[in-house]
Amino acid sequence: MSLKRKSFDSPYDLKAPAGAEGWQELYPYNLVFRDNLREKEDKKFWFCDSQHWPNVFKPFETIGVEFAVRCLGAYNTRHYIIPPANGIEFRIHNGFCYMSPVGVAPELIPDRVPHFLQRAGHYFQNWDSLLENWKKKVHATIEEMDAIEFQALPEMVDWSVVESGAGIDPTAKMMADYDRLIQLAYQNWEYHFEFLNLGYVAYLDFFGFCKESFPGIPDLAIAKMVMGVDSVLFRPDDELKNLAMMASNLGLGEVFANNVGAAAVLAKLAETEKGREWTIAWNNAQNPWFNYTSGNGFYGSDVYWRDHLDLPMGYVQDYVARAVKGEQLHRPKDALIVERDRIAGEYSELLSGEALATFNGKLGLARTVYPYVEDHNFYIEHWTMGVFWRKVRQLSRILHGYGFWNQPDDMLYLTRDEVRPVLFDLATGWGVGADCIAPSYWPEEIERRRKIVDALATARPEPAFNEPPAEINEPFTIMLWGITTEQVAQWLGSDDDDPNALKGMAASPGVVEGIARVITGPEQLDQLKSGEILVAPVTAPSWGPVFGKITATVTDIGGMMSHAAIVCREYGLPAVTGTGSASTKIKTGMKIRVDGSNGKVEILG
Amino acid sequence: MYTFPFDSEETPLHEKLGGKCTSLAIMTKAGAPVPPGFAVTTDAFDAVMRQTNLLAEIKALIGGLDHDNVTAVDKVSEIIRGLIMELEVPESVHQETHRAYDALMDQCGGEVPVAVRSSATAEDLPDASFAGQQDTYLWIIGRSNVMQKIRECWASLYTSRAITYRQANNIDEDGLSMAVAVQKMVNSRTSGVAMTIDPSNGDRSKIVIDSSWGLGEMVVSGEVTPDNFLLDKVMLHPIRSIISDKHEELIPDGQGGIVRREVDEARRNSSSLSNDELIAVARLAKSAEKHYGCVQDIEWAIDADLPEGKNVLLLQSRPETVWSQKPVEVKYTSMGSGIEAITNSLMAQLGDRMGKTGS
Numbered sequence: 001m002s003l004k005r006k007s008f009d010s011p012y013d014l015k016a017p018a019g020a021e022g023w024q025e026l027y028p029y030n031l032v033f034r035d036n037l038r039e040k041e042d043k044k045f046w047f048c049d050s051q052h053w054p055n056v057f058k059p060f061e062t063i064g065v066e067f068a069v070r071c072l073g074a075y076n077t078r079h080y081i082i083p084p085a086n087g088i089e090f091r092i093h094n095g096f097c098y099m100s101p102v103g104v105a106p107e108l109i110p111d112r113v114p115h116f117l118q119r120a121g122h123y124f125q126n127w128d129s130l131l132e133n134w135k136k137k138v139h140a141t142i143e144e145m146d147a148i149e150f151q152a153l154p155e156m157v158d159w160s161v162v163e164s165g166a167g168i169d170p171t172a173k174m175m176a177d178y179d180r181l182i183q184l185a186y187q188n189w190e191y192h193f194e195f196l197n198l199g200y201v202a203y204l205d206f207f208g209f210c211k212e213s214f215p216g217i218p219d220l221a222i223a224k225m226v227m228g229v230d231s232v233l234f235r236p237d238d239e240l241k242n243l244a245m246m247a248s249n250l251g252l253g254e255v256f257a258n259n260v261g262a263a264a265v266l267a268k269l270a271e272t273e274k275g276r277e278w279t280i281a282w283n284n285a286q287n288p289w290f291n292y293t294s295g296n297g298f299y300g301s302d303v304y305w306r307d308h309l310d311l312p313m314g315y316v317q318d319y320v321a322r323a324v325k326g327e328q329l330h331r332p333k334d335a336l337i338v339e340r341d342r343i344a345g346e347y348s349e350l351l352s353g354e355a356l357a358t359f360n361g362k363l364g365l366a367r368t369v370y371p372y373v374e375d376h377n378f379y380i381e382h383w384t385m386g387v388f389w390r391k392v393r394q395l396s397r398i399l400h401g402y403g404f405w406n407q408p409d410d411m412l413y414l415t416r417d418e419v420r421p422v423l424f425d426l427a428t429g430w431g432v433g434a435d436c437i438a439p440s441y442w443p444e445e446i447e448r449r450r451k452i453v454d455a456l457a458t459a460r461p462e463p464a465f466n467e468p469p470a471e472i473n474e475p476f477t478i479m480l481w482g483i484t485t486e487q488v489a490q491w492l493g494s495d496d497d498d499p500n501a502l503k504g505m506a507a508s509p510g511v512v513e514g515i516a517r518v519i520t521g522p523e524q525l526d527q528l529k530s531g532e533i534l535v536a537p538v539t540a541p542s543w544g545p546v547f548g549k550i551t552a553t554v555t556d557i558g559g560m561m562s563h564a565a566i567v568c569r570e571y572g573l574p575a576v577t578g579t580g581s582a583s584t585k586i587k588t589g590m591k592i593r594v595d596g597s598n599g600k601v602e603i604l605g
Numbered sequence: 606m607y608t609f610p611f612d613s614e615e616t617p618l619h620e621k622l623g624g625k626c627t628s629l630a631i632m633t634k635a636g637a638p639v640p641p642g643f644a645v646t647t648d649a650f651d652a653v654m655r656q657t658n659l660l661a662e663i664k665a666l667i668g669g670l671d672h673d674n675v676t677a678v679d680k681v682s683e684i685i686r687g688l689i690m691e692l693e694v695p696e697s698v699h700q701e702t703h704r705a706y707d708a709l710m711d712q713c714g715g716e717v718p719v720a721v722r723s724s725a726t727a728e729d730l731p732d733a734s735f736a737g738q739q740d741t742y743l744w745i746i747g748r749s750n751v752m753q754k755i756r757e758c759w760a761s762l763y764t765s766r767a768i769t770y771r772q773a774n775n776i777d778e779d780g781l782s783m784a785v786a787v788q789k790m791v792n793s794r795t796s797g798v799a800m801t802i803d804p805s806n807g808d809r810s811k812i813v814i815d816s817s818w819g820l821g822e823m824v825v826s827g828e829v830t831p832d833n834f835l836l837d838k839v840m841l842h843p844i845r846s847i848i849s850d851k852h853e854e855l856i857p858d859g860q861g862g863i864v865r866r867e868v869d870e871a872r873r874n875s876s877s878l879s880n881d882e883l884i885a886v887a888r889l890a891k892s893a894e895k896h897y898g899c900v901q902d903i904e905w906a907i908d909a910d911l912p913e914g915k916n917v918l919l920l921q922s923r924p925e926t927v928w929s930q931k932p933v934e935v936k937y938t939s940m941g942s943g944i945e946a947i948t949n950s951l952m953a954q955l956g957d958r959m960g961k962t963g964s
Contacts, residue, residue, distance in 0.1 A: 082951065083948065083951055083952060084951055084952065085951075109952075113948060113952075116944075116948060117944055117945065117948060120944055120947070121943075121944035124943060124944050124947075125944075201947050201950075201951060202947060204950065205939060205942075205946055205947045205950040208938065208939065208950050208953070209937065209939060209950075212935055212936070212937055212938065213810070213935060213937075214808065214810035214811075214837070215806070215808060216811070216835065216837065216844040216845070217810065217837055217839075217840075218837055218840050218842045218844070220840065220842070221837065221839060221840045221842070343839055343840070346838070346839040347810065347839055350809050350810050354940055355935070355937070355940075357941075358937070358939075358940050358941055358942060358946070360942075361941065361942025361943070361946075362942045362946065364942070365942050365943065509840070509842060511880060595880075597842055597843065597880070598843065
């Protein structure tokens with residue numbers, strides 16, 4: 001394959017979209033490519049992580065990438081001392097996120113090995129008990145976060161403060177709560193990676209062994225052998241299905257037949273005994289399972305089921321309609337288990353002696369650790385971040401009430417460190433009994449920033465910067481981001497490009513032809529019609545209910561372990577992930593052919 | 606018993622049916638998609654040969670032969686085959702063969718062409734690859750033509766190649782016999798071979814398929830470069846496809862013969878198997894392996910007349926004798942499980958990285 005070019009542009013040479021000039025000032029100084037570091041930064045290969053950050057960051061939202069990727073790195077570099085790998089550097093450019101993995105100098109690696117053996121070994125040996133403890137820690141963080149309530153300041157300090165001689169007014173608590181909120185989010189992001197990196201290295205160990213034993217074994221086969229079928233990640237969707245079955249069994253189908261929103265449905269249900277019985281189940285399911293975002297937890301605008309009951313109710317209504325018709329709603333779990341065991345059984349029959357024992361040992365460990373890789377997402381991205389963003393919005397709305405900005409959620413246009421002085425501005429104005437300065441400063445500044453963010457959102461990000469390595473063989477990069485040597489070559493554009501063909505990861509097998517529906521955000525999901533092929537930059541777990549409707553999935557970003565890949569395998573739908581550009585090359589209404597066995601997508605017309 | 610239908614309820618015996626027919630009968634019984642047919646058993650051969658003193662005569666002719674003397678072997682071979690072709694076939698053998706043939710034609714809904722193939726008792730053994738040493742006659746129509754080809758099969762036990770092979774491999778001339786398979790001719794749109802092993806490295810987790818347009822003979826004889834596919838045996842997932850320029854094909858001429866013709870431009874460089882057909886062929890090979898419990902080498906075809914889903918037919922299945930007996934050497938970077946093994950994996954990946962960047 002001959003390439004049109006060998007290298008991607010330097011981030012320093014790429015202009016901002018019109019109207020977005022000066023965007024660098026919106027983000028923390030350490031997150032942008034700084035002019036005086038050009039020589040150093042241009043030596044690194046950066047790829048765009050649009051899998052986790054498909055949209056332009058508002059300034060507050062950089063908290064996600066900062067906490068997540070820092071903590072990921074810290075576990076490699078400082079906790080487990082993973083011999084060949086440190087963390088991943090990250091920058092923001094034109095509003096999008098770029099990453100560059102950091103290796104370890106070869107001469108330093110041998111000294112790291114004994115530490116890794118001791119530290120990671122400890123976790124593998126005590127996996128179950130440590131994980132049990134992990135759940136407690138994570139729950140405790142969420143509970144504490146949930147208990148934080150931001151309130152408007154009172155006209156005067158409460159009598160009890162005076163009476164008890166406490167001598168402290170509520171501004172101290174407001175500032176402390178804000179600091180605590182940020183700190184708690186940081187804490188759960190630390191926990192997020194406590195098991196994740198180790199889960200991946202155990203998986204990769206088994207993966208490597210399979211590739212050696214059975215050269216050319218499809219990645220999919222390995223994923224299927226390890227995959228759990230009872231991931232917590234699917235639980236919210238399963239809860240909705242249970243509720244729909246219950247409604248159908250109680251003969252309540254009629255109530256759900258009209259698309260009228262949660263409030264109206266619940267009012268109608270309150271009129272009957274059976275309706276009230278169902279409502280109890282509905283309420284019980286909400287905690288924790290409705291702490292579920294239709295996004296991915298990284299954006300302040302994420303819509304969580306708990307805050308928007310129309311969303312889960314809409315899915316329930318769809319499911320009820322299908323349940324009433326007698327359709328099977330649940331994923332074929334038993335069949336998935338049978339298939340998983342068949343695959344592992346057939347491969348193991350091809351081995352004997354030490355190789356067989358190794359296969360069984362590595363598979364066993366991978367199966368022990370892998371559920372975490374799927375489950376953690378619910379605890380952190382959905383539950384923790386759902387609570388976090390709810391509190392952020394609560395504070396933003398209070399400050400909006402003081403006239404600090406024009407729109408209720410405008411606090412997202414401040415970085416998290418800019419919020420702190422704003423709170424002190426409020427505390428000062430309130431304390432002094434004079435006007436705060438914020439109303440005369442932030443509305444105008446936020447409008448300026450909003451224009452820049454909107455301008456940044458008009459352009460899609462470059463897939464990568466600078467010269468790629470001759471071969472991409474960093475296993476995390478391949479598995480998590482679906483970024484392979486071939487993928488990078490495709491981004492660079494080769495001369496034998498067929499404009500109607502796209503290549504990606506063969507993430508879930510099967511071949512399907514059908515009409516494409518391009519979905520770039522969860523608010524468009526209701527446009528999907530039964531039998532269509534979902535084409536998206538990236539999908540999110542809470543899109544689960546639409547997978548019962550579609551016939552295949554194509555994404556721009558994501559590897560074998562991306563959400564779209566996992567859920568399509570569960571539903572037995574073909575999927576091609578990590579195509580790079582499907583959501584821009586394919587238009588809604590086009591006829592396409594998705595070959596999930598070979599990772600190919602063809603535009604037929 | 607001079608004949609034995611492949612779908613008979615009786616147990617097929619190797620010494621009566623020969624390797625090929627036994628295999629076909631077993632496959633039929635196991636529900637494999639084998640074209641219908643019947644065996645003319647070794648009893649028939651014996652009944653023919655033992656009418657006279659022919660066997661002793663043959664033994665004498667072969668006994669003194671130097672198998673390096675090609676001219677002498679050819680001459681003796683010709684004499685023996687001439688003798689066999691002139692032999693009177695006993696009435697009982699005649700009648701039973703005709704009955705079996707008529708029954709087969711009924712089963713096919715009218716007179717259709719058949720393939721007549723030899724099925725030797727010494728053929729197809731795992732340790733002595735004797736395949737291709739006997740003859741095969743295709744597109745044979747009509748009772749008397751079939752009877753003629755059955756005789757030719759019997760005679761083919763004494764081709765120069767067969768005689769030389771037996772002498773070179775110390776196979777006793779005593780007790781030789783020959784059964785013959787008469788089988789509905791498959792109207793092959795595409796055909797080829799498949800092996801439940803990757804012969805390039807002995808990897809038993811793979812299935813390789815060679816496939817070309819028309820009848821399979823050109824694939825077997827190597828006269829055409831077939832499409833070549835490699836699939837994962839467990840997932841039945843294509844791993845590699847090489848589409849070749851398949852310039853010629855053998856197809857039925859509609860009058861009981863076959864013609865060799867050039868493949869038209871549109872088809873010669875396109876895949877001779879669709880994705881679904883590819884997987885169906887692989888599944889067929891896999892089920893043959895499962896049935897016999899060892900690596901198999903199959904011949905298969907896609908019948909142009911049969912509906913999709915029922916058109917992939919198994920022509921033959923035999924144990925693969927070369928690759929499956931070689932131990933597979935895999936160099937593992939990380940044996941065992943747990944943290945030491947994981948560390949070894951991580952370090953090996955590092956080694957790769959260093960090697961490839963050249964530092």
